[in-house]
Structures are given as C-alpha cells and as structure tokens.
Amino acid sequence: MSRSEPPLPSAAELSAIVEQALGLARRVGASAAEASASSSKGLSVSVRLGEVESIEYHRDKSLGVTVYVGQAKGSASTSDFSAKALEETVQAALAIARHTFADPHAGLADPAWLAREFPDLDLYHPWDIDADAAAELARRCEAAARDSDPRICNSEGASVATGEGLTVYGNSEDFLGVSRGSRHSLSCSVLAGDDQGMQRDYWYDVARNAKALAAAEDIGRIAAQRTLRRLGARKIATTSAPVLFENQVAASLLGHFASAISGGNLYRRSSFLQDSLGKRIFAEGIRIYEEPLRPRGLGSASFDAEGVATHDRDLVQDGILQGYLLDSYSARKLDMASTGNAGGAHNLTLNPGQGHLKELLHTMGRGLLVTELIGFGVNTLTGDYSRGAAGFWVENGEIQYPVEEITIAGTLQDMFTRVVAVGEDMLIHGNVGCPSVLIDDMTIAGN
Numbered sequence: 001m002s003r004s005e006p007p008l009p010s011a012a013e014l015s016a017i018v019e020q021a022l023g024l025a026r027r028v029g030a031s032a033a034e035a036s037a038s039s040s041k042g043l044s045v046s047v048r049l050g051e052v053e054s055i056e057y058h059r060d061k062s063l064g065v066t067v068y069v070g071q072a073k074g075s076a077s078t079s080d081f082s083a084k085a086l087e088e089t090v091q092a093a094l095a096i097a098r099h100t101f102a103d104p105h106a107g108l109a110d111p112a113w114l115a116r117e118f119p120d121l122d123l124y125h126p127w128d129i130d131a132d133a134a135a136e137l138a139r140r141c142e143a144a145a146r147d148s149d150p151r152i153c154n155s156e157g158a159s160v161a162t163g164e165g166l167t168v169y170g171n172s173e174d175f176l177g178v179s180r181g182s183r184h185s186l187s188c189s190v191l192a193g194d195d196q197g198m199q200r201d202y203w204y205d206v207a208r209n210a211k212a213l214a215a216a217e218d219i220g221r222i223a224a225q226r227t228l229r230r231l232g233a234r235k236i237a238t239t240s241a242p243v244l245f246e247n248q249v250a251a252s253l254l255g256h257f258a259s260a261i262s263g264g265n266l267y268r269r270s271s272f273l274q275d276s277l278g279k280r281i282f283a284e285g286i287r288i289y290e291e292p293l294r295p296r297g298l299g300s301a302s303f304d305a306e307g308v309a310t311h312d313r314d315l316v317q318d319g320i321l322q323g324y325l326l327d328s329y330s331a332r333k334l335d336m337a338s339t340g341n342a343g344g345a346h347n348l349t350l351n352p353g354q355g356h357l358k359e360l361l362h363t364m365g366r367g368l369l370v371t372e373l374i375g376f377g378v379n380t381l382t383g384d385y386s387r388g389a390a391g392f393w394v395e396n397g398e399i400q401y402p403v404e405e406i407t408i409a410g411t412l413q414d415m416f417t418r419v420v421a422v423g424e425d426m427l428i429h430g431n432v433g434c435p436s437v438l439i440d441d442m443t444i445a446g447n
Contacts, residue, residue, distance in 0.1 A: 008039040009061060009081070011178045014168040017081055021065050022172055024090040030067035030097070032108050033090075034171035034306070037063045037081075042163030045134040047142055049155055055131045058163075067093045071102040105332040108306070111173045113338055115309035118302050122295045123181040125209035127162045134160040137186065137216050144220030145190045151231065152224050156189035156200065162210065175307040183298065184210040188223040194231050199402075201226035201372070206430060208296045226371070229392075233402035236393060236446040242367035242420075243408055243442045244360055246391070247427035249373050250350075251434040254288065256412055258345050259380050261315065261323075263330020272383035272413060273321065280319045283419040285353075288316040292346030299431035305343040313339075315348075319417075349433040353422035360423050360438050362397035368444055369394055370408065383412040407445040415439050 009017070014037040025033035039061040046053045064077040067090065074096030078089045129137075142158035162184045170176040187204030203223040205214040245253065257273075265271040273281060282288070292310035294300050303309055306328055314322050326334065327342035340346075361369065374388030386409040392399045423436035 008041060008059065008166070009037075011166060011168060011180070014039065014166060015170070015176060015178065017063060017086070018168050018170040018176065020083075021063065021086055021090055022170055024087055025065065025067045025094070026172065028090060028094050029069070030094060030172075031070055032068040032172050033066065034108055034169070035063065035065045036167060036169045036305070037061075038165060038167040040163060040165035042161065043129070043131065043134060044159065044161040045131055045138055046157050046159045047135055047138040048157035050139055050142065052135050053157060055135075063089065065089050065093045067097050068107060069094070069097045071104055071106045072097045072100045073103065073106045074098070074100060105329055107328070107332075108171050108173055109308045109328040109338055109342075111175075113308045113340070114173060114175045115177060115303035115307060117309075118177065119293060121293060121297070121300045121302065123179075123208055123297075123300055124164065125182050125211075126164050127182065127184050127210040129160075129162060129210070134162070141186060141188045141216035141220040142190070144217035145188050145224040146220075148221050148224040149192070149228055151192045151194055151228060152190050153193045153198075154191040156191065156202075158188040158220065159186070161185045169303075169305065169307055171307060177303050177307055179301060179303075182208055184208075184213060186213055186216060186219055188220045190223055190227050192224075192227045192231055196232050199227055199230035199233065201230060204429070206298065208298065212296070230390070230402045230404075233390065233404040235405050236403050236444070238443075238445050238447065240441055240443050242364045243439050243444070244364050244367060244369045244394075245437045245439070246357070246369060246371045247423065247425050247434055247436045248429060249370055250437040251427070251429065251432040252373060253415070253437060254348050254350055254432050254434055256378055256380070256385075257288065257416070258325060258348055260383075260412070261321070261325050262344075263324060263326040263334065263341070265380055266324060267330050267333035270381045272381060272411075276321050277324065279321055280417070281321050281413075282316055282319040282416045284319045286316055286319045286419060286422070287314060287351035288349065289314045289351065290346045290348050292340070294347050297347040298428075299345065299347040301346055304340045306338070308338050308340040308342065310340040310346055345431065347431060347433065350422065350435060350437070352424045352426045352435045355421065355423055357423060357425055357436050360421055360436055361394055361399070363421050364394060364438055365397055366395050368392070368403070368406075368408070369399065378412070385410050385412050385415060403446075405446070409443045409445060415442070
C-alpha cells in the first residue's frame with residue numbers, strides 16, 4: 001500500500017516492548033507473566049455498479065499483558081507503547097490479579113511444551129497495491145459478473161481486501177516467538193432476475209499471497225453462474241432424504257465438530273462429544289486432521305497463542321476420535337496436556353475421498369444438494385441441528401430444479417456417523433479445507 005505513513009513497529013521493536021513488559025511484571029512482584037504485542041495494517045476497497053463505494057485503511061497496534069500472583073490472574077491492554085503506558089498497564093494487570101481469586105488451573109503453559117523451533121512457513125507476502133489499483137481490480141471482477149448474462153440485473157458489489165500483521169508473544173519462561181503473516185481476498189456478489197423473481201449468490205477467494213488468488217474475472221463469472229443457477233427456485237414438500245453438502249457449506253460441519261471437541265466446551269460439559277476420546281464418532285474411513293505447519297496455510301503457525309509448539313496430527317482416524325483441541329487451562333481442567341490449540345485449530349481438514357460432485361449426485365440418486373446455509377440453529381450440548389438452506393433437488397442423480405425456503409434438521413451425532421461419501425473436490429477457504437459430503441438421511445422441512 002503506497003501511502004506516506006510512518007512504518008509499523010518492527011519485530012525487534014515489538015520484542016523489546018514485550019521484554020520490557022515482562023521485566024516490569026517481575027519487578028512489581030508478579031510470580032509469572034506473559035505479553036503479546038502486535039501491529040497490523042490493511043486496505044479494503046468496495047465497488048458497486050462500477051463506482052467506488054468505500055475505501056478503508058486500518059493501522060493498529062496493541063499490547064496485552066497478563067500477570068499471575070500465585071495462581072490469581074489479571075490482564076490489561078494498551079495501544080500506547082510509551083514507557084509510562086507500559087508501566088500503567090502492568091500495574092493495572094497486577095491490581096486485578098491481587099483482587100482475583102486463585103484458580104488452581106491458571107498459569108503459563110508448561111515449559112516442556114513451548115516451541116523451540118520456528119520453521120519458515122512462508123506466511124508473509126505483502127501486496128503493494130493502492131486504493132486506485134484495488135478499485136480497478138474490483139471493477140473488473142464485478143464487470144465480468146454483470147456482463148456474463150443479461151439476467152444479471154444488479155450487484156451487491158465486489159471487494160478487494162489486503163492486510164498484514166506482526167505479533168510477538170513472550171512469557172517469563174524465557175519464551176519469545178515472532179509470527180508475521182499476510183491475508184488478501186477478492187469477492188463478488190450479484191443478483192439475477194426473471195419473471196419468477198430475484199436471486200443472489202457470491203464467490204470469493206483468499207490467500208496469503210495475492211499472486212495465488214483466482215483471476216478477478218474468474219471470481220466474477222463464478223459468482224454470476226452461482227446466482228443464475230438459482231433462478232426459478234421453488235419450495236418442496238417436507239420429506240426425509242439424503243443431503244449432499246457442497247464443499248463450501250460442508251466446511252461448516254467441520255466447524256461444529258471443532259467446537260464440540262474444544263477444551264472450553266469439554267470442561268464445562270457442554271458438548272455432545274463429551275468423553276468420546278477413542279470412540280467412533282464418524283463413519284468408517286473418515287479422517288480429519290490439522291496441519292499447522294502447512295506452507296502458506298491461512299491457519300498455519302509454529303506455536304499457538306501461549307507459545308506451545310504445534311504439530312500435524314489426526315483428530316479423527318477411520319471415524320474414531322483421536323484428540324481434542326486444548327489450551328493450557330482447559331487441559332489442566334481435564335487433567336490432560338495442551339495440544340497447542342490456544343486460539344483454535346490450525347488448517348482443519350477433512351481428507352478427500354473419490355469422485356467429483358457429479359459422481360456424488362449419482363451416488364445420492366434422489367435427495368437435496370445444499371449450496372447455502374442460513375441462520376445458526378446448532379446446539380453444541382445436545383448436537384441438535386436445524387438450519388435454513390437453499391440448493392437443488394436431485395432425481396436419478398441429476399439436478400432437477402433449485403429449491404429455497406427449506407430447513408434441514410437432524411443431530412450432528414447421526415450426521416457424522418451417516419456420512420456415506422466424501423468427494424475429491426477439496427476447497428480450502430481460510431482455516432478449513434473440505435470436499436463435498438454426502439449424508440444418507442436428514443429431515444427436510446418445506447411446505
């Protein structure tokens with residue numbers, strides 16, 4: 001981004017800020033401390049009907065400090081990096097700790113689990129693009145969508161976003177880790193109309209390196225195609241049938257799974273997967289893994305938010321649950337060890353199977369292809385699942401017509417164990433990679 005503005009703090013400067021905060025914490029009597037200093041900047045440009053709608057720049061920096069007095073914890077933060085502000089922030093955190101009840105599970109991560117190696121994961125690729133160039137790229141994307149068919153009658157716009165950030169985390173166990181990354185995206189959403197009504201859909205791409213983004217024109221054309229295919233959508237009668245989740249919506253199933261195996265839900269006993277370690281929770285053959293050391297991955301990191309080393313591992317192997325997602329606190333509550341997931345999963349992935357979407361449609365025969373999910377009706381405690389949906393009705397393995405204003409329902413327990421096929425059409429958008437997923441039976445509520 002070419003603007004005349006002072007540079008953000010460097011890794012060396014942020015490291016010095018963290019070390020200064022930790023030193024202050026020691027001097028004021030903290031028994032342990034951790035600090036995280038970060039800086040980021042970005043640009044977002046939106047265009048609608050060929051005209052610039054918004055240009056947003058952001059520049060941020062912050063410091064968060066947590067101190068422990070025994071096992072009582074206090075936290076405070078600031079965006080002012082002056083010596084006075086640092087001292088006030090540490091003192092504020094200390095004051096909170098001294099007025100907080102001790103928690104036997106609180107504390108820094110176990111030193112034995114802290115990262116000692118920091119491989120280059122190729123996560124930082126700044127994009128030297130200014131607002132004018134970003135607007136032109138967005139215009140090209142939107143124009144490709146609008147020009148693709150006369151039934152494309154309106155637009156919600158196209159957007160280009162770019163950002164980069166730097167974080168330094170350190171603690172009083174002599175850990176200091178630096179992470180730097182970039183994230184760039186391009187998206188488009190348009191509307192189509194005919195004598196039966198209007199429909200909308202969208203498409204986007206996101207990557208660490210702007211050169212890896214799909215071409216603007218391709219994103220626009222895909223957005224148009226996805227919108228056009230929804231024209232003539234109708235309601236259907238309530239029924240039970242197989243449901244095929246298209247890859248981009250199937251990723252939400254992995255999100256529900258991750259939530260159910262997260263430490264916070266487990267130690268609060270608010271997960272339907274409570275006490276499921278070593279048990280079959282998915283159909284045979286299903287493998288779900290996280291890959292934190294994947295080069296250029298949007299969820300990649302060599303250490304988590306507590307400095308714990310990450311490693312590639314299977315969460316589900318042949319349908320059997322192999323592990324949880326734990327930070328240090330939840331691990332202690334469960335009498336287990338941290339899994340390096342303070343901050344969540346890293347590149348959560350459902351291993352692809354065989355067959356493209358068309359082949360999965362033939363496997364399904366008759367049922368519903370879901371291409372959009374609406375609302376959030378998922379209960380992590382019970383596993384109950386009920387969400388609005390739109391997609392296509394399928395007979396004899398062929399799409400017959402688009403459908404809308406329906407609800408699909410079941411329980412995640414049944415849905416996971418009733419996965420009958422996984423496609424090879426892997427889609428990685430963000431921190432989750434998922435192909436299309438066929439579930440053999442769900443309730444579909446319509447008319």
